[in-house]
Amino acid sequence: MRGKQGGRWRFLYECSAGFGKYFVFALAATVGAILFSFLTPQIVRVTVDSVIDSEPFALPGFLVRLLEACGGREALRRNLWVLALLSMGCAAFAGLFNFARRYNTYKAAESVAKRMRDSLFAHIQRLPFDWHMKNQTGDIIQRCTSDVETVRVFLASQMMELVRTVLLVVLAFVLMVKIHLGLSLLALAFMPFIALYTITFYQKFGNRFLVADEAEGKLTSVAQENLTGVRVVKAFGRESYELDKFRRQNDVFTNLWLKLGNLLSVFWGLGDFITAFQTMVILVASVWVVVGGGLTLGAALTFATYNSMLIWPVRNLGRILSEMSKSGVSLGRLKEIMDAREESPQPPREVDFGGEIRFEHVTFAYDGETPVLKDVSFSIPGGGTLGILGGTGSGKSTLMHLLTRLYDIRPDCGRITIGGVDIRDIDRDTLRRNIGLVLQEPFLFSRTIRENIAATRPGESMEAVRATARIASVDEEILSFADGYDTVVGERGVTLSGGQRQRVAIARTLMQDSPVMVFDDSLSAVDAGTDQKIRSALFASTGKKTVFIISHRITTLMHADHILVLQDGRVSEQGTHGELVEACGIYRKIYDMQRSVESSAAEGEEGAL
Template structure:
C-alpha cells in the first residue's frame, strides 16, 4: 500500500528541489499566461475588423475602447486607416512572442537549477547509503536512474508542463470566448473534450506499464555494458567475446522490442489525437457555415470561432501525448525515489570520538547475510593495541566479514554480540571518526583513473612527491613506478588495468599507509605478490609502521611473525595463538603449514 501511495505522489515530491528557482518557474508560468492571453486577442481583432469595420455590425467592445474609436473618428476613420487594425494584431503578436521568450528563458533556468539540485542530492545520498545497499543493486541500473530518468523528468517539466498550462488556458479562454459568441456551436466543440480525455486516460495506463518494463530493461542493458567493460580482461582471457556479444544482442533485442511495442501504442494514441482534432475542425466548419447562412453567427464571429477552435483542438489532441509523458515521468520519479527513500547509514544522536589506538575486542559476535545463514557464530577474540594480529581460514570462513563489521560496512545487529575499540562499542562511535581510524587494503583493491602520485596520495592531506615516494618505498613499489616512462606522473588507467595485480595491491598498500591510521587492515592484500616481495613489504611495515596491524592471509609465511594468529573454520574460532604454539598442536594451522612447507 505504501509503495502505491508513493507512485501517485512521487512527482509532487520534487517540489523541495525547486528551492531557489521557484521565482523563475512562477515567472515562466505567468509569462505563459500573458503569451496565451495575447494570442487569443488576435482572433477578436479579426472579428471586429470584419464585422464592425468592413461590415456595419455594431461594435461589441469595452467602453474605453469604444471611446477611443469615437475620438479617433469612429468606424469610417478605421476603414480609412485599416492598417491600425493590422498594427493592433501585430502588437499582440509581439507581446505573445516576447512573453513566450521570457517564459522559455525562465523555465530553462528553473529547470536546469532544479535538476542540478536533484543530481547533487542523488549523488550525495548514494554516497551515504550502506555498503549492503550497493551490493544489492546493479551499478548500471543506478547510473541509468541517475541519468536517463532524471533527464526524462527534466524534459517533462521543460516541455510538457508548459503544454499542460497552455492546454488548460486554451480550454478555459477558448470555451469562454466561444460561448460568448455562439452557445450551440460551442456545445458541439465541448462534446469532443470528454472523448479525448477518455481515450487519453486509457493510454496513460497502458504507456505507464510498458514504459516501466522498458525502463527496467534499459537499466539491465546498461548494467550489462558496464559489467562487460569493467571485466574486459576476463572476457579477452577466456575468449568470451562471442558469448558476450550474443548476450548483449539478446538483451538489446528485448529492449528494442519493448520500445517498438511502446511506439505502436503511442502511435495509436497520437493518431487518434490527430483524427479527433481534424474531425472537430471539420464539424465546426460545416456547422459554422450553416449558422452563417441562417444568420446565427456573423462572418467575423465565424472566423474568430474557427481560429479559437484550432487553438483549442490541437492542445487538447496533444493531451494524450502529455499524459503519455506524464506516465513515463511518474515511473521515472518512482525509480528515483526508490533510491532517495533508501535509509542512509545512521550515527547515534551524539556519536563518540574516542582514540582509535586501544584494544579491539570481538565479544560473542554472530552475523549472517540474510538468507545465506550464519557466516560468523559466537566469535570472540582480542587484538591488543600496537600488536600485529593474523587471521587464517579457508575461503568463506568469515575472515573478511570480521573486517567489514569492524569498519561498519555492515551493521552488527543488536543481540548478536558487540565489537569495541578501546572499550567503546563501535556502534556508539561516529562513522566518519571510525573509518578515519581504520585503514583497509582489500585483496582486489580499487584504483581510480589517476596517476601513480595521485593514486597514492588519494585522500591524504599531503600530495608532494617526496612524501608519496616515502610511502611507495614502504610498499616496495617505488622502483616499479620509476621504471615507467613518466614515473609517478604515469596514468594507471581505469581501475588500474594498465598495471599488474601485484603492482595494484602495492599501490593500494602505499595509499593506505599514507593515511597513517591507528588501525591497519591487510585483507589478503599480498596474495598477488611473490614470496620475496611479500617478505620485503612485511619487513618494511614492521620497521616503519606503528599502531595495530591486522593481517588476513592464506599464506602462513605472511602470518608467522604476528603476535597472535586466529584460525577460523566455518565461521567459528578453531584455534588461536602464536605461530610456534599453533604448529606445536594438531589442527588446521599445522596441516596448512605442512602443506605449504612441502
C-alpha cells in the same frame, strides 16, 4: 498506491524549494502570451465585419469612442496597415512572453535537476554497504541520469504546457460561448471522447513505460559489467558470449519500446481522426449558421480560430499526460533510492584506537542465511599484529567487514570492542577514518598514481607520497613509467598489473596513517620475494599500530604476534607460529604443504639454471 504517488510528487516539491519564483514568472508570462494570442482573432473579426463590411464595432465603449475620434471606419479602411501592424504587435508580444515562459521554465528545470542529482548522490554516499551489494550499479546510474533527465524534460517543456493548455481551453470556450452558444456546445460535445481515450492511453502508457525503464536499467548494467570487467572478458575470450548477452537484453529493451511506439501510434492516429472530424463538423455547422444569418463571416472565422485553440490543446493533453506518466514513474524510481535508510550518525565519543581490540562471541549471517561466523572470540592488544589464516568462505573478510561496520552485528550475536568501547557506539565515519583497509581487489580511481596514493591526504608532499610508495615496494616501478607519478591510472586501475594495484593501494592506506591497519589478502598478486620485502618494510614502519594481516601464505603470517586459523566460520586454532607448528593441526599441514611447494619450485629453478 496513492501514498506512494504522493511521495513521488512531494519529493519533486522538496527539490523545487527556492525555485518557485521561476515558475511564478513562467506562469505570468504564459498568461500574457495567451492574452495576446487571443487578441489576434479579435482583430481579424473587427477587420472582416466592421472595417471591410459595415457591422457595428463589437468592441468596448472606450475603444469605439477612440476609433471615432481617429476617423472611424473610413480611416481604418484607408489605413488597413494599422490593423496589420496591430496583429504583428500582438504576435510579437506573444512571442516575447513565450520567450520569458521558456527561459524561466528551463531555469527552474535545470535548477531542480541539479539539486535532485546532488541530493541523490549525497544520499547514495550515506547508504550502507549492504544496500550497494543488493542494487546493480548500472541500474543506480540509470536512475540518477536517465530518470532525472525524464523529470527535467517534463519540468522544462510539459509542466507549464499543462497550465497553458488549461488556460487556453477555458478562455477559448468562454470566448466561443460569447460568439455562438450552440456551436460552442457542439464543439464541447467532443471533449469527453478526447478526454476518455487520453486517460485510457495515459494509464496503459504509464505501466508499459515502467517496464521499459526497468529494462533500460538492466541493459545499462550489462554494459557496465562488461566494461568494468573488460580484462576478464579479454583474458577468457568471452567477447562472443558478452555480445550475445548484450544483444538479448537489447532485444528485450527494443521490443518494449517498439510496443510503446505502437501504442503511441494508435494514440496519435485516433487523436488525429477525432480532432479532424471535430474540426470538419464545426466548419460545416459554422457555414450553415452563417448562411442562415445567425453569424457574421468575421465571427465565424474567429470562432474557427478559437475552436482550433480549444481542440489542439486538448489533443496535446495526451502527450502532456504521457510525459507526466513517465515523470511519475521516474520520480517513483528516484524516491525508492531516497527512501533507503541511511547509515545513522552517532554522537562523537572518545575512543582509544590504540587500545585492545576484542571480538566477543561474534556470530554473523548475511540476510538470514547460514552463519558465516559462529561464536568467534579473540583479542589483539594495541600495537600488536594479528594474522588470520583460513580457506575460501571461512569468514576472514567478514571479520574485517564487521570491524569497519560495513555490516552491523545484531545485539544478541556478540560484540566487538576497541579500547573497551563497543564499535556500535562509535560513529562510522570516525571508525573508518581510524582503520585503514587494503582489499585483495583494491579499487583505484581514474586519476594519476600520485592522486590515488594521496587520496586520503590530498595536500601531502611528493616526498611523503614516495616514502609510502617505497614501503609498498612500488616506487621504482612507478618511476619507470614515462610520466612517473603523473601516470593516469585507467578505469579501476586497468593499466596496472594486479600486484601494482595492490601495492599502490597499500601505499594509499599507509598514507592514511591510521592507528589500526587491515591487509585483507592484499599481497596475493605479488611474488614471495616482493611479499617479504613489503612485510619487512611494513613491520618497520607501522610501529605501534595495530595490524591485521589476512593471507593464504604462512610466510606472510608467521611473524605476527598472534595467528588465528578459521575453519567453517569458527576459530579452530590460535597461537604464535611456533605454537601452531608444534600443535600439528591444520596450520601445520598447510605450513608443510607450502614449504614443499616452495622447495620444489626452488629445485626447479636450480635445475633450469
